[in-house]
Structure formats: structure tokens, C-alpha cells
Amino acid sequence: MRIELQINGEAHEADVWEGESLLFALREQLGFPGSKNACEQGECGSCSVLLDGTLVCSCLVLAAQAEGHEVVTVEGLADDGRLHKVQEAFVAAGAVQCGFCTPGLVVAAADLLKRNVYPSDDDIREALSGNLCRCTGYAKIFDAVRMAAAAL
Amino acid sequence: MSETASPKLELGRVGDSTPRIDGVPKVTGEFAYSSDLQAAGMLWGHTVRSPHAHARIVSIDISEAVGMPGVHAVLTHEDVPGEKRYGLEFADQPVLAYERVRYYGEPVALVAAEHPEQARRAAGRIRVEYEPLEPVVDPERATEQDPLHPDRPTMSHGYRDDPRPNVVRSLLIRHGDPEADGEVTVSGVYEVGIQDQAFLGPESGLAVPDGEGGVDVYVATQWLHVDRDQVAPCLNLKPEQVRIHLAGVGGAFGGREDLSMQLHGALLALHTDRPVKIVYNREESFVGHIHRHPAKIWAEHRSTRDGKLVNVRVRILLDGGAYASSSTAVTSNAASFAVGPYAVDNALIESTCVYTNNPPCGAMRGFGAVQVCFAHEAQMDKLAEALDIDPIELRLLNALGPGGSLPTGQKITGTLPVADVIRRAAELDIPEQEELPRDPMRLPGGSGNTTRGEGVRRGVGFAVGFKNIGYSEGFDDYTAARVRLDADGSAEVHCAAAEVGQGVANVILQVARTELGSSDVVLAPHTTATVDSAGSASASRMTWMAAGAVRDACRAALEERQQNGGKAVDVERIYRHPRTTPLDPETGQITGERAHVAYACAAMRVVAEVDVELGLTRVVWIGTAQDVGKAVNPQAVTGQIEGGTAQGLGLALMEEIQTRDGLITNASFTDYLIPTTLDMPPVVSVLIEEAEPDAPYGVKGVGEPPTVVSTAAVVAALRAATGRELTRVPVKPDDIVGL
Amino acid sequence: MDVLTPRSLEEALRLKAERPDAVPIQGGTDVMVELNFDRARPAVLLNLNEVAELRGWSQADGKVWLGAGLTYSEAMEPKLAEALPALAEASRTVGGPQIRNRGTIGGNLGTASPAGDALPPLLVCGAEVKLASVLGERVVSLEEFLVGPKRNVLAEDELILGVTVDTGDESRQTFMKVGPRNAMVIAVVSLAVRVDGDLRAAFGSAGPVSKLVRAELADADSFPQRVAEAASPIDDVRGTASYRRHALRILTKRALDRCLV
Known part of the structure; x- marks a missing residue:
């Protein structure tokens, strides 16, 4: 089926199989592979995107359900080539190792800081509890979010 | 496939906390992981796996599947043109199962189709008739049951001759007087369940036929050259006809030491003459790679009354699952470190790994x-x-x-x-x-x-x-690095050391910058095509080995450039750590x-x-x-x-x-x-x-x-x-x- | 496969009548897993995201109406959390924020998993489920609605509109969920307790369906044992029957300590 989506502020069209997830459509049909395919069942957050401004797992959204809605992916966070503060902080804090969880965490952290300008350490932990990371043990991810919060 | 060298490393020498060279592309989503790759005309590969832990394959009927919409190939073991088995150290694992399956999830057939859904539907039409066999699932009983590998692939490699069925390797270390008594004795039995590496990036990659009978495989792996050396014989190709290129790796932790989609993707690509992408889903990842060995350990510590260890006696039983993978080295490591970092004059350590029909085990961070x-x-x-x-x-x-x-x-x-x-x-x-x-x-x-x-x-x-740290027991462990140093002082470093997230790319660049005294250094793509082996990103060895190789290559390049009057040079150097030798098969003592x-x-x-x-x-x-x-x-x-x-x-x-x-x-x-x-x-x-x-x-x-x-x-x-x-x-x- | 996206409840009910094999999908947290892992290939998906009538909640006369499309995140918002604290606590235990932003009460009812986190808090609040088809509406108690593991009384031409729950006057309530890690778990066992004139407990993951147990206030001492005895847990990949029964006793005791103040 043919669907039309708003991704990072621009209209895109794709021909998808009806049972396809938004994640698969973004990655394979629409040219946005930044959202990652780690578990495809909402347990890891690697595919996190904003759907009408709400943080969701794109693996659990049917591509057809996103039609007519605004999708923001990790590719849409940087502003005209200038990294989002969260992105800068992830690099500076050493919060990236293999990086497969990073796009989802960056989107989730940006979402947190949009809603909560001064998050406590507990707020950060709870807000990121839907994002699994296997490399870092999370310590430097928390550092990055604190760093970004201070910079924003 | 386009491959580009890394950006220049602006700052940082050995000892500096320089931000990752791949940090920015990873936070923006631009970094290309193995599951992100695409190519014109690409097909999707799908692996049909055994639903049984142990069964005889009676027949495989692919006739219905080949005619399904979008399907370009359906392959079984009959389509493997070369060696039918491969393995990290011992070739005991079928490329595609024939005669019998030995673990749940063992690959049996392959499909390539235009959309993954078409591949899945066709896979469902492949009729495999199995005759279930009693699985060997209790490692304590495995040595009394029928052998899963009657040809005993791990025997006659200088290991202790253990005639019991299903022994992958057994090792006995006798140190001092293994019967020595202490004044106080404590004993215990300990068990460790099967752990999974659970890297977030699932097994995936893209195989691209080169039009001349060879193939390029872009894959997330830990050791490019050993992949090539396993893939080429099974495809009946020369090593240089198989080029393995490192795609972005979403974590490894030992779980990418063994092959996953490399051979299967290459088979489908050569068969269809089209690029073929294979991406495991999470369920397939769990069944499709080796795990940490589960263990049962019987330990007895004897000491003096004031606490000095007198004798430590340990028996270790590891379940290796269906195929050898790196089990022989895990067996030895478990024995070597069974006492812990303690001095003891007397010890008796027996470490045994058995074949079973449980999930296959191999390398995982910590390795025994x-x-x-x-x-x-x-x-x-x-x-x-x-x-x-x-x-x-x-x-x-x-x-x-x-x-x-x-x-x-x-x-x-x-x-x-x-x-x-x-x-x-x-x-x-x-x-x-x-x-x-x-x-x-x-x-x-x-x-x-x-x-x-x-x-x-x-x-x-x-x-x-x-x-x-590093490979042991006589393994010829080396790392190559190649440095192209231009007249203007800029340099390109080639090293096949797999960047799996651990940061070896920074190690290479920080060493090169330190040695060359220049920030104008880039790291070329990691590939088998341009440089010799780096060995595996495992055993906590890659930093040491890559640093050694890059250091030596940089120093040689500077020297050569000085000798030739400042012209551009291109040198490759091999670095080896101090040589090791095997343990004595009867006593477990060092032989060198x-x-x-x-x-x-x-x-x-x-x-x-x-x-x-x-x-x-x-x-x-x-x-x-x-x-x-x-x-x-x-x-x-x-x-x-x-x-x-x-x-x-x-x-x-x-x-x-x-x-x-x-x-x-x-x-x-x-x-x-x-x-x-x-x-x-x-x-x-x-x-x-x-x-x-x-x-x-x-x-x-x-x-x-x-x-x-x-x-x-x-x-x-x-x-x-x-x-x-x-x-x-x-x-x-x-x-x-x-x- | 077809995807149908109705824009109103009327259209949704009409489509469901025409295509009774259509599988409703709202937050997708259950249905998409089935699709992604090739466990289900429904002929039709009925996308309910655009049906505004299913959204939101309202409160009147000691009753709260929860639309089937109410998300867990919405259930955690302060105003609703004040009216239904156990549901808010249960919602906080569901998945990560991404799941809570998409997963819905209606989905939890439709899936009818024994581990459904919203079910125990709804049971102790006397939830009544409103169902509708083109032929009309009907209301069934949540206890009657749940008939077995992943089975409910929803007819094939019906959709779940929402639930009505009783907030009570002086109701004290809490929810607890046991899992082997500290976030993002399917319940090994869960429990909601409400004290409001009498004692009510409902458990999850300790029997084929979430089940309500009631007692008089005077029987508080024996209540933990009664709740544990009412359960019929099994051994599975997430836990053992004996642990589940043991945990229910502890949880009920602790819940009463919180609620009987």
C-alpha cells in the first residue's frame, strides 16, 4: 500500500507491505536508518521516535498508523548541521560505545529535557528505563543527560 | 558499497580521553551498521532453522517454496559448493544441516526474495521431515551417551586423550602434591546458567557478488580474516575471492567470533547474482549465536589455620552445546584461573567440556x-x-x-x-x-x-x-598494520582490528598520532582486501596488539621515509606478542x-x-x-x-x-x-x-x-x-x- | 492484508460488522509484536488511532469513565491518579515511557493476558466494560469479561468502548508488581488492593485470569492467606508457582499495611 508520512518536517511517500512497522518503513523504504532494529517488540527503545511529539517505539507503530502524523527521528534532531545539545553531550561524555542504542537514547533524552528542564538523577533513570544499553552500564549516559540539561 | 576513511582525529595521543572518532555519526544516526546497508537490486535472505534440538533429517522438499512470489533462490546443503562444514577452530559445524540437526535453531535452508515477508512466506513452504532423536541435555550424563560427533573433531590436536563420548576437551592440571592436606577444609558446588551476549545490533550484513565469481561481504564481526578463511573453502573459492569488510558493529562481547550470516549471505548472493541482505530478528539472534558456557564447579579449599592456602581442588564441567566453537580454549582458561589470583603450592584441577544438544556455547567476555x-x-x-x-x-x-x-x-x-x-x-x-x-x-x-x-x-x-590477556597455548597470534605516509606528513592507517564499540579505532589513531607527531591521520576502512589479519577483537587483546602493530608500522614508515629522502611510503608491519606454548596434555603444566x-x-x-x-x-x-x-x-x-x-x-x-x-x-x-x-x-x-x-x-x-x-x-x-x-x-x- | 482506518466510532463499528475477522490495533504494543515476529497474519487490521470517541476519561457521581484508548501515561497524570491511585501505580510499572505512551487500557482488556497490569486495579474498583457493535451496546463486569488466558467475551463484531469504575468515597488502594529486574518486566505476580468498607484484592500472573478476592474488614489478618489460596499459579519461564503464592501473601500483607491506616 502507498502511504504518505511527515518525517522531520518533510512529506515522504512509500510503498509498504500492510503489516510493516513504522520502523521498517523508515529504515528500509524511506531512507531513515537512524532508528535501530534491536528487538522489534518495544523492550529496548532503540527505535524511539517522536510521533506527534510523543516518544514511542517505532517498531510498535504500524506504518499505516503514522499516516497523517508528524514523525521526528534521530536524523531530525540536529538543526541545520548543528548537533542537538544532547547529541553533543553524548559524544563529550563518552556515552557512546557501539552506539546501537544511541539514536533511541538521544531521542528519549531530548524528549525528557523538553518536558523537564531540571531533571533529577531519579527522573533521568526513570525516563530512560525503556532504553536498553549493553555496552556502557549507563553511567556515562546519565553524565551526558546532566551535561545536556546544564547546557540547555 | 561506498566506504570512506574515518575523519581526522583532531586531538589526542596515547593517554588522552579523546572523544570517539565515530561519536558524531553515531549520535546523528548516520553511522552505517551492518543492518543499515542497502544496494541496488538487493534481495532479502532468510534462514530456515531446526525446531528440534536433535533430529535426523529424513527429507527436505523445497519444490513449493521456489515458485512463491518474489523468490529468487531456495538453497539447502546440496547447494554448498565446497566444504560442507566450517568452524572457528574445528570444522564440525555444517554450513546447512545435512543428515541431522544437533541444536534448536540450527540452519537448514536459505531463501532469497525481494521482500522479507516474501522470504518468510516461502520459508514456511519448505517441507523438512525430521525424525526426532533423544537430545543429550544433561552435561553430567553426556559422556555416557551416544556421541553427537562420532568423528571426534577436537581429538588429535595435542589435547589429553579422553576416550569418553562427547568430550570436546578435558584438561587435568596437577600442581605440587594434589593430595596435600590442610588444617581447615571448605567445599562447595557452584552453578552458572547460560548467559547471552545480548548485543543490541542483531546479526546482519550484505553480501555482494563481484561479477567474477567472487563475493564481498559487509558484516558486523570480530575477526575479518578468520571469517574469510572459513567462508572461502565452503564456497570453493580462493581466499582473495572472498573479501570481508567491517560494517558498523552493534556490540559483540564474543558473540560475533563465530560466523552468522556471512556464508549464508554469500551463498545466496553468488547463487542469485544479486546483493543479498540478511538481518536476524531478536529471536533468531538468541538462537543463532553461541552463548557463555554454563558450568558446574565442585571446589575444595584446604588451608592452614592461619589462612594460607595449602591445596585447591576444583572440578569444572562446561556444556559446550552442539559444536566446538572456541570451547577448547574456554576449557583451558577455566582451568588456568580456577584457583583465582592466589598463590597455592598444590592443586588438582580438572576441566571438561562436553558436546550436548543444548544451545551452542563459545566466546563471551570473560571466557571461562x-x-x-x-x-x-x-x-x-x-x-x-x-x-x-x-x-x-x-x-x-x-x-x-x-x-x-x-x-x-x-x-x-x-x-x-x-x-x-x-x-x-x-x-x-x-x-x-x-x-x-x-x-x-x-x-x-x-x-x-x-x-x-x-x-x-x-x-x-x-x-x-x-x-x-591475549591468545594462549601456542596460538600464532599476530596483528598487522599498514601505514601510508605521504610526503606532506599526512597518513592513512590500515588495520583490520574490528571496532566493535570498544574504541579500538581511537586506540589506532591515538597511537598513530603519537608516533607520527601529526594530527593529519585517518583510519582506512577495516577490510581483508588491503591489509593482513589483525586477529580477533577478543581476549582483551585488541588494544595491546593494535597498538603494537600501528606503533611498529608508524616507526618503520618514518624511518623508510627518512631513508628515501622524504618521499611517500607505504609499509606494513606484523606485531607479535611473546610466544606461548601449549600445556602438557597429561599434567597441565607449561611446556615452555x-x-x-x-x-x-x-x-x-x-x-x-x-x-x-x-x-x-x-x-x-x-x-x-x-x-x-x-x-x-x-x-x-x-x-x-x-x-x-x-x-x-x-x-x-x-x-x-x-x-x-x-x-x-x-x-x-x-x-x-x-x-x-x-x-x-x-x-x-x-x-x-x-x-x-x-x-x-x-x-x-x-x-x-x-x-x-x-x-x-x-x-x-x-x-x-x-x-x-x-x-x-x-x-x-x-x-x-x-x- | 488490509488496513482499515475508520475516522469515527460509527465507521469503526460498521467496518467491524463487515469484517468480523479484523484485528483491532490501537497502541500496537501487543499486535505489532505478533506481526513483527510472524506469529499472526490477520487478513485485516482495524486501526483505531483516528477514532476520537475512544480517547480520554471523565468523572461524575463517584464513577470514572476510561475510554478504551486511554494510555498508561494518561492514567499516570495527577488528576486521574488521584481518583484511581492503584491504576496510576500499575501504569508506572508498565514497560518504559515509550510503551506507556502507546499502550492502552482497551488493549489490555482486549488481549486479556493473565499478566495485564491494568486488570487488577480495575477489578478492585468494580470495573464494568462497555462493548458495542452496530446492533447496540452492552455492559459486562470485568470479572465476567475475562474468561481465560487471552480470552474474553468480546463478540467478533464488537469493539471495546471503555470501562466505568467506582472510585469510592474513602477508598485506599495500591498496586504492586514483582519482576526480576527493577523496570520493564512482565509481572511474575502482581496485586492490587483496595480498602473501602471491605477488603478487595485482585492478582495478576497467578492464575488463568486476573481474579478478585473480597473479605470483611475484620478478616484482615487472614486475608493474605486467603488471597494466596485463591490463586492457581503455574511454573513458567518467569517464575515458579510456589514463589508466586508466597509473594502474594507478602504483597497482600504489605498492601494492607499501606491501606489500613
Whole structure:
């Protein structure tokens, strides 16, 4: 089926199989592979995107359900080539190792800081509890979010 | 496929916390992982897997599948043009199963189609008739059951001749007088469940036919050249016709040492003459790669009344699953480190790995040392209690160090600051207990809101462990690096060392910048096409080996350029660490100067709160001191320690592949749990930098020691909180409650 | 496969009548897993995201109406959390924020998993489920609605509109969920307790369906044992029957300590 989506502020069209997830459509049909395919069942957050401004797992959204809605992916966070503060902080804090969880965490952290300008350490932990990371043990991810919060 | 060199590294020499060279593309989503690749005309590959743990294949009928919409190829073992079996060390694993299947999820057939859904539908039409056979699932009985590999692929490799069926390898270390008596004896039996690497990036890659009979495979792997050397013979191609290129790797931890889609993708690509992409889903990833060996360990420690170890007797049984993978080396490692980093004059250690129809096992971070550390540290605490000696004092009293020997007879000739890491970790201040009431997120049970403080007890645990750095027992272990140095001083470094997230790309660039005195250095794509092997990104060896090779190549390039009057040069150098030799097959003693190259140790202190009525845990704080040689990039080193600690904590508290008659019953992130942000405490890391004499810049590997020690340390804290023995990991709520 | 996206409740009910094999999909947290892992290939998916009538909640006369499309995140918002604290606590235990932003009460009812986190809090609040088809509406109690593991009384031409729950006057309530890690778990066992004139407990993951147990206030001492005895847990990949029964006793005791103040 043919669907039309708003991704990072621009209209895109794709021909998808009806049972396809938004994640698969973004990655394979629409040219946005930044959202990652780690578990495809909402347990890891690697595919996190904003759907009408709400943080969701794109693996659990049917591509057809996103039609007519605004999708923001990790590719849409940087502003005209200038990294989002969260992105800068992830690099500076050493919060990236293999990086497969990073796009989802960056989107989730940006979402947190949009809603909560001064998050406590507990707020950060709870807000990121839907994002699994296997490399870092999370310590430097928390550092990055604190760093970004201070910079924003 | 377009491949580009890394950007230039603007800052940073050896010793600097330079941000990752791939950091920016990873935070923007531009970094191309193996599952992100695409090519014009690309097909999707799909693997048909065995639903049985053990069965005879009666017939395979692909006739219906080949005519399905969008399908371009359906392949079985009959379509494998070369060798029918491959393997990391022993070629005992079929490319596609023939005659019988030996584990749940073993690949049986392949499909290539235009859309993955078409491939799945066609896969469903392949009719495989199986005759189920009784699976070998109890490792303690495996040596009495019919052999799964009658041809005994691991025999006649210089290992001890063990005639029992289904033995992958057995090793006996006899040290001093193995019958020596002590004044006090403690014994215990310990078990470790099957842990999974659970890297987030699933197995995936793209195979592209070159139009001349060869193939390029872009894949997430740990060792490009050994992949090539396994793939080429099965395709009946020359090594140079198979080029393996490193695509972005979403974590590895040992789980990418063995082949996944490389051969299958290449077979489909050559058969269809189209690029073929294969991406495992999470369920397939769990069944499609090897795991950490589950173990059962019987230990007996004999000491003097004042705490000096007299004799340590350990029997280790490892379940290797259906194929050999790296089991023979894991068997040996478990034996080598069974006593822990302690000096003891007498020991008897028997380590055996068996074939079964359980999930196949191989390399995972810690590689045999994790399992035995859990046992030896429980034993040391038990001994301390029996002797009424402070457990830290007991460890210090027996600490191994330079000049001491392993039970294999090998002298510690390099650095091994065991006493120092113990003291430094023990000195760290632990946090005061937090007051109640607290948000449930700060209590055992976390978001489950199960306690307001009822039933919560606090415990502090301690553990120390060590492990070898680099490949052992006579393996010809080397790393190549090639440096193209231009007249203007700019340089391009080629090294096939796999960047799996650990940060070896920065190591290479920081070393090159240090040696060349220039920031105008780029790292070329990692590939088998332009440079010799780097060996594997495993065994905590890659930093040491890559640093050595790049250093040597840079120095040679500078020298050569000076000699030729400043013209551009292109030199390749091979670096080798000190040579090792095998252990004696009968006594387990060294046959030359060394069986291992070097060691690294770590000590860890853990504070945990346990809800003893519900059996739930919150680890509150972790402090650790680790022997790191020289930190090439301190930020990356602490990142390795924090991440490695999390994996050990996972094994202690929640991670286990569960099976029923050999079938995996929790192949998902819903039921195979890894630590979340609410499970990992802050980690205080003390880096002990004592330069390793034989290593470039004095470096040591840092990835494994935290994982080796953290499982033991976390469980020690749980024992302190609960007063229970807790002899099996992962510790289940039932064990804490006493059901 | 077809995807149908109705824009109103009327259209949704008409489509469901025409295509009774259509599988409703709202937050996708259950249905998409089935699709992604090739466990289900429904002929038709009925996307309910655009049906505004299913959204939101309202409160009147000691009763709260929860639309089937109410998300867990919405259930955690302060105003609703004040009216239904156990449901808010249960919602906080569901998945991560991404799941709570998409997963819905209606989905939990439709899936009818024994582990459904919203079910115990709804049971102790006397939830009544409103169902509709083109032929009309009907109301069934949640206890009657749940008939077995992943089975409910929903007819094939019906959709779930929402639930009505009783907030009570002086109701004290709490929810607890046991899992082997501190976030993002399917319940090994869960429990909601409400004290409001009498004692009510409902458990999850301890029997084929979530079940309500009631007692007089005077029987508080024996209540933990009664709740544990009412359960019929099994051994599975997430836990053992004996642990589940044991945990229910502890949880009920602790819940009463919180609610009987």
C-alpha cells in the first residue's frame, strides 16, 4: 500500500507491505536508518521516535498508523548541521560505545529535557528505563543527560 | 558499497580521553551498521532453522517454496559448493544441516526474495521431515551417551586423550602434591546458567557478488580474516575471492567470533547474482549465536589455620552445546584461573567440556574466568568465615603477584598487582544507607512498588579476579598494520582490528598520532582486501596488539621515509606478542616459558539492598580497582569497566537462557532480561596504571576483568544481606526467599 | 492484508460488522509484536488511532469513565491518579515511557493476558466494560469479561468502548508488581488492593485470569492467606508457582499495611 508520512518536517511517500512497522518503513523504504532494529517488540527503545511529539517505539507503530502524523527521528534532531545539545553531550561524555542504542537514547533524552528542564538523577533513570544499553552500564549516559540539561 | 576513511582525529595521543572518532555519526544516526546497508537490486535472505534440538533429517522438499512470489533462490546443503562444514577452530559445524540437526535453531535452508515477508512466506513452504532423536541435555550424563560427533573433531590436536563420548576437551592440571592436606577444609558446588551476549545490533550484513565469481561481504564481526578463511573453502573459492569488510558493529562481547550470516549471505548472493541482505530478528539472534558456557564447579579449599592456602581442588564441567566453537580454549582458561589470583603450592584441577544438544556455547567476555571466579570467590568467603578471618585479609594473605606461579607452573613475569587492587577497592568509601521513606524506584523491586522498606536488608560484598590477556597455548597470534605516509606528513592507517564499540579505532589513531607527531591521520576502512589479519577483537587483546602493530608500522614508515629522502611510503608491519606454548596434555603444566602472555586483575566492592521476603534486589553502589597497565584513553577505559560490570551484574541477578529439552524458551528481550537504567548503580573506578613490560606503552586489555569479577562481587553482597549460600547464578527470588 | 482506518466510532463499528475477522490495533504494543515476529497474519487490521470517541476519561457521581484508548501515561497524570491511585501505580510499572505512551487500557482488556497490569486495579474498583457493535451496546463486569488466558467475551463484531469504575468515597488502594529486574518486566505476580468498607484484592500472573478476592474488614489478618489460596499459579519461564503464592501473601500483607491506616 502507498502511504504518505511527515518525517522531520518533510512529506515522504512509500510503498509498504500492510503489516510493516513504522520502523521498517523508515529504515528500509524511506531512507531513515537512524532508528535501530534491536528487538522489534518495544523492550529496548532503540527505535524511539517522536510521533506527534510523543516518544514511542517505532517498531510498535504500524506504518499505516503514522499516516497523517508528524514523525521526528534521530536524523531530525540536529538543526541545520548543528548537533542537538544532547547529541553533543553524548559524544563529550563518552556515552557512546557501539552506539546501537544511541539514536533511541538521544531521542528519549531530548524528549525528557523538553518536558523537564531540571531533571533529577531519579527522573533521568526513570525516563530512560525503556532504553536498553549493553555496552556502557549507563553511567556515562546519565553524565551526558546532566551535561545536556546544564547546557540547555 | 561506498566506504570512506574515518575523519581526522583532531586531538589526542596515547593517554588522552579523546572523544570517539565515530561519536558524531553515531549520535546523528548516520553511522552505517551492518543492518543499515542497502544496494541496488538487493534481495532479502532468510534462514530456515531446526525446531528440534536433535533430529535426523529424513527429507527436505523445497519444490513449493521456489515458485512463491518474489523468490529468487531456495538453497539447502546440496547447494554448498565446497566444504560442507566450517568452524572457528574445528570444522564440525555444517554450513546447512545435512543428515541431522544437533541444536534448536540450527540452519537448514536459505531463501532469497525481494521482500522479507516474501522470504518468510516461502520459508514456511519448505517441507523438512525430521525424525526426532533423544537430545543429550544433561552435561553430567553426556559422556555416557551416544556421541553427537562420532568423528571426534577436537581429538588429535595435542589435547589429553579422553576416550569418553562427547568430550570436546578435558584438561587435568596437577600442581605440587594434589593430595596435600590442610588444617581447615571448605567445599562447595557452584552453578552458572547460560548467559547471552545480548548485543543490541542483531546479526546482519550484505553480501555482494563481484561479477567474477567472487563475493564481498559487509558484516558486523570480530575477526575479518578468520571469517574469510572459513567462508572461502565452503564456497570453493580462493581466499582473495572472498573479501570481508567491517560494517558498523552493534556490540559483540564474543558473540560475533563465530560466523552468522556471512556464508549464508554469500551463498545466496553468488547463487542469485544479486546483493543479498540478511538481518536476524531478536529471536533468531538468541538462537543463532553461541552463548557463555554454563558450568558446574565442585571446589575444595584446604588451608592452614592461619589462612594460607595449602591445596585447591576444583572440578569444572562446561556444556559446550552442539559444536566446538572456541570451547577448547574456554576449557583451558577455566582451568588456568580456577584457583583465582592466589598463590597455592598444590592443586588438582580438572576441566571438561562436553558436546550436548543444548544451545551452542563459545566466546563471551570473560571466557571461562567468569564461571570460576564466581566459585573461587564464594570459596574464599566461606574459608574466611570458617577461619574467622576478615575476608579481605584472607585474600591479601594469599594474593598472587610477580614472581609467583600459576598452578600450570607459569611464573608471573609481568605486572599483576593483585594485593594493590584489593587494597584500593577495599579502601573506597561506601555510601551511607539512605533514609526511608524513598521513592520505590530507589528500593528493591524498583518500579514494581513492592516495598516501602519492609524486608529490606543491606549487604556489602567483595571479590577479586583475574584473566589472561591475549591468545594462549601456542596460538600464532599476530596483528598487522599498514601505514601510508605521504610526503606532506599526512597518513592513512590500515588495520583490520574490528571496532566493535570498544574504541579500538581511537586506540589506532591515538597511537598513530603519537608516533607520527601529526594530527593529519585517518583510519582506512577495516577490510581483508588491503591489509593482513589483525586477529580477533577478543581476549582483551585488541588494544595491546593494535597498538603494537600501528606503533611498529608508524616507526618503520618514518624511518623508510627518512631513508628515501622524504618521499611517500607505504609499509606494513606484523606485531607479535611473546610466544606461548601449549600445556602438557597429561599434567597441565607449561611446556615452555609460558602458556599465557599476561594477566589483568580487578577487585570490586558492592553494596546491595535485598528485600529478603520477596527476593528482590537493588544494587546501590559499586567500587572497583582495576589493573589496566596504561590507559590509552581513560574515558574509554572507565566506560569498559562500567559496561563490563553491568554484564556481570546481569549474570548475577537476571540473565539466563532457559531451555526445555534443549529448546530455548526465552528467546526475547521480554524474557531474557538485561539490566536497565534502574538496575545499574553508580560505579567508582580506580585505575591502577602499572606498565606491562612486554606491551606497547605498557598497555593491558581492560574489557574482561570487570565482567569476571562483578558477578562474584554482587552475589557476595547478596549473601551478606541474606545469610544464604546462593551457589547458583543468576540468583532467583526463590533462592533468596528459600523456596 | 488490509488496513482499515475508520475516522469515527460509527465507521469503526460498521467496518467491524463487515469484517468480523479484523484485528483491532490501537497502541500496537501487543499486535505489532505478533506481526513483527510472524506469529499472526490477520487478513485485516482495524486501526483505531483516528477514532476520537475512544480517547480520554471523565468523572461524575463517584464513577470514572476510561475510554478504551486511554494510555498508561494518561492514567499516570495527577488528576486521574488521584481518583484511581492503584491504576496510576500499575501504569508506572508498565514497560518504559515509550510503551506507556502507546499502550492502552482497551488493549489490555482486549488481549486479556493473565499478566495485564491494568486488570487488577480495575477489578478492585468494580470495573464494568462497555462493548458495542452496530446492533447496540452492552455492559459486562470485568470479572465476567475475562474468561481465560487471552480470552474474553468480546463478540467478533464488537469493539471495546471503555470501562466505568467506582472510585469510592474513602477508598485506599495500591498496586504492586514483582519482576526480576527493577523496570520493564512482565509481572511474575502482581496485586492490587483496595480498602473501602471491605477488603478487595485482585492478582495478576497467578492464575488463568486476573481474579478478585473480597473479605470483611475484620478478616484482615487472614486475608493474605486467603488471597494466596485463591490463586492457581503455574511454573513458567518467569517464575515458579510456589514463589508466586508466597509473594502474594507478602504483597497482600504489605498492601494492607499501606491501606489500613
